Amino acid sequence: MDAITVSHLSKRYDDTLAVDDVSFSVARGATLGLLGGNGAGKTTTIAMLLGLLVPSSGSIHVLGHDMARNRFAALARMNFSSPYVSLPSRISVRENLQVYAQLYGVRHTAQRIAELARELDLTGLLDRMAGELSAGQKTRVALAKSLINRPDVLLLDEPTASLDPDTGDLVRSWLERYRAESGCTILLASHNMAEVERLCSDVVMLKKGRIVDHGTPQELLDRYGREDLEDVFLDIARGRTSLEART
Amino acid sequence: MSLSLRRIWGLMFRHIALYRRSWPRLVELAYWPILQMSIWGFTANFLIQRGGSNATMIGGAVMGGVLLWEVALRSQMGMSITFLEEIWSRNLGHVFVSPLRPWELVAALIGMSMLRMLAGVIPAIALAWVLYAFNLLSTGPVLVLFFANLMVMGWAVALGVISLILRHGAGAEALAWSVLFGITPFSAVFYPVSVLPHVAREIAFLVPASHVFEGMRAVLLDGHIAWDELVLAMLLNLVWLAGAILIFRRQFQVARIRGALISIGE
Numbered sequence: 001m002d003a004i005t006v007s008h009l010s011k012r013y014d015d016t017l018a019v020d021d022v023s024f025s026v027a028r029g030a031t032l033g034l035l036g037g038n039g040a041g042k043t044t045t046i047a048m049l050l051g052l053l054v055p056s057s058g059s060i061h062v063l064g065h066d067m068a069r070n071r072f073a074a075l076a077r078m079n080f081s082s083p084y085v086s087l088p089s090r091i092s093v094r095e096n097l098q099v100y101a102q103l104y105g106v107r108h109t110a111q112r113i114a115e116l117a118r119e120l121d122l123t124g125l126l127d128r129m130a131g132e133l134s135a136g137q138k139t140r141v142a143l144a145k146s147l148i149n150r151p152d153v154l155l156l157d158e159p160t161a162s163l164d165p166d167t168g169d170l171v172r173s174w175l176e177r178y179r180a181e182s183g184c185t186i187l188l189a190s191h192n193m194a195e196v197e198r199l200c201s202d203v204v205m206l207k208k209g210r211i212v213d214h215g216t217p218q219e220l221l222d223r224y225g226r227e228d229l230e231d232v233f234l235d236i237a238r239g240r241t242s243l244e245a246r247t
Numbered sequence: 248m249s250l251s252l253r254r255i256w257g258l259m260f261r262h263i264a265l266y267r268r269s270w271p272r273l274v275e276l277a278y279w280p281i282l283q284m285s286i287w288g289f290t291a292n293f294l295i296q297r298g299g300s301n302a303t304m305i306g307g308a309v310m311g312g313v314l315l316w317e318v319a320l321r322s323q324m325g326m327s328i329t330f331l332e333e334i335w336s337r338n339l340g341h342v343f344v345s346p347l348r349p350w351e352l353v354a355a356l357i358g359m360s361m362l363r364m365l366a367g368v369i370p371a372i373a374l375a376w377v378l379y380a381f382n383l384l385s386t387g388p389v390l391v392l393f394f395a396n397l398m399v400m401g402w403a404v405a406l407g408v409i410s411l412i413l414r415h416g417a418g419a420e421a422l423a424w425s426v427l428f429g430i431t432p433f434s435a436v437f438y439p440v441s442v443l444p445h446v447a448r449e450i451a452f453l454v455p456a457s458h459v460f461e462g463m464r465a466v467l468l469d470g471h472i473a474w475d476e477l478v479l480a481m482l483l484n485l486v487w488l489a490g491a492i493l494i495f496r497r498q499f500q501v502a503r504i505r506g507a508l509i510s511i512g513e
Binding site for chain 2 (some may be wrong): 004013043046047050051052053054072075076078079080082086087088089090091092095096097098100101102104105122143
């Protein structure tokens with residue numbers, strides 16, 4: 001069974017169709033890249049997957065649970081990280097992680113926090129205020145928060161934005177290892193095409209709320225006759241079809 | 248501990264951690280109730296000095312009114328401001344994508360509201376006793392019912408404020424501080440309902456606090472418990488709370504449809 005199944009999903013705000021009849025699925029243990037320019041509908045799609053936003057039509061099933069009827073059963077086994085959603089800045093990193101460990105019902109909280117701190121190099125930061133950290137450190141803390149419950153489905157919105165290349169690479173390696181060890185399903189929205197090529201087994205390209213292309217990174221490269229996904233992204237963003245791009 | 252209790256505790260812990268690190272926040276909780284008690288305590292003393300035995304009782308009723316009204320105010324503000332703290336820290340996105348149910352969020356806000364109210368009101372009660380020889384606890388066990396009714400009314404109003412914030416965004420946050428002051432004239436905090444004009448009396452009848460304060464004056468001035476007033480306060484509170492819960496549920500759902508949970512802090 002697929003971990004995520006999205007069928008004919010649409011979201012309309014007054015006169016604007018933010019997401020237009022989008023369907024895709026993500027197999028368990030796979031990593032799907034959700035790509036598109038600004039306003040393509042990535043954030044709206046992720047918000048609907050997380051139950052923050054009610055779709056205008058269509059359905060979402062996560063880990064077999066219908067998000068319209070039983071979202072809390074799925075949310076307990078999901079998690080989310082985005083540099084655009086903050087963690088409370090005036091409490092310590094440890095306290096932040098303790099809060100989310102309680103919200104997600106994590107057992108042996110202290111042990112889990114120590115484990116994550118070791119793996120994400122946060123041990124020296126645990127007793128510092130979250131607001132005092134650098135952007136890169138905050139991103140690692142947000143990642144630790146998103147892994148606190150050992151999620152089966154992880155939604156990441158630009159997980160390495162604002163990280164230096166070295167730390168970004170460490171985080172990507174860590175995500176690869178985590179997925180391999182846990183069998184976690186990852187949905188990744190990113191503007192970093194190298195990251196998408198490295199992490200994603202499938203890619204969905206969105207434009208103006210619609211899926212304009214879909215396939216493995218290699219399939220997309222072949223289809224557009226390009227060397228890297230950045231060029232494919234530009235072809236799609238600028239309205240060149242795969243046929244035009246090849247000629 | 249059940250998962251539900253753990254989630255409620257988790258959200259409360261986030262706010263307790265905030266307060267235990269910040270003495271200005273703690274001072275702020277008690278500052279206004281102590282200031283109010285000081286001003287009204289001196290006013291009551293002045294009345295007592297000028298007016299003889301009846302004035303002593305009236306002065307006591309004024310101080311009782313100040314302290315009990317703070318219970319309603321602090322309960323309402325405690326709940327609304329705890330919710331606003333989540334908006335200010337831009338943390339709501341994480342909270343709402345966790346398995347925390349909306350009713351658990353409300354339970355955590357109520358828990359924090361009680362803690363904040365006690366941290367604000369207990370020093371003021373102590374001050375009234377030490378400085379003005381007014382012991383609110385002398386009203387007896389019925390005080391628990393006064394407190395409970397005023398807290399519930401505060402929570403109902405706070406849920407209304409939170410619903411407005413969900414509907415109109417952080418632009419509605421000023422209501423968290425001001426809304427209950429608008430109800431004060433009809434709550435009969437310092438005077439009996441009978442002194443109000445007819446229309447205002449009709450409105451006051453629908454305000455749970457007016458019955459609590461009539462009950463308080465019955466204890467302090469006449470020495471008897473006005474059970475009829477207390478029962479009315481409880482029934483009205485049930486109606487207020489049920490109405491507030493319905494409005495909150497509706498606005499929460501509307502916020503999920505309009506996307507307000509994503510952009511609420513902006």
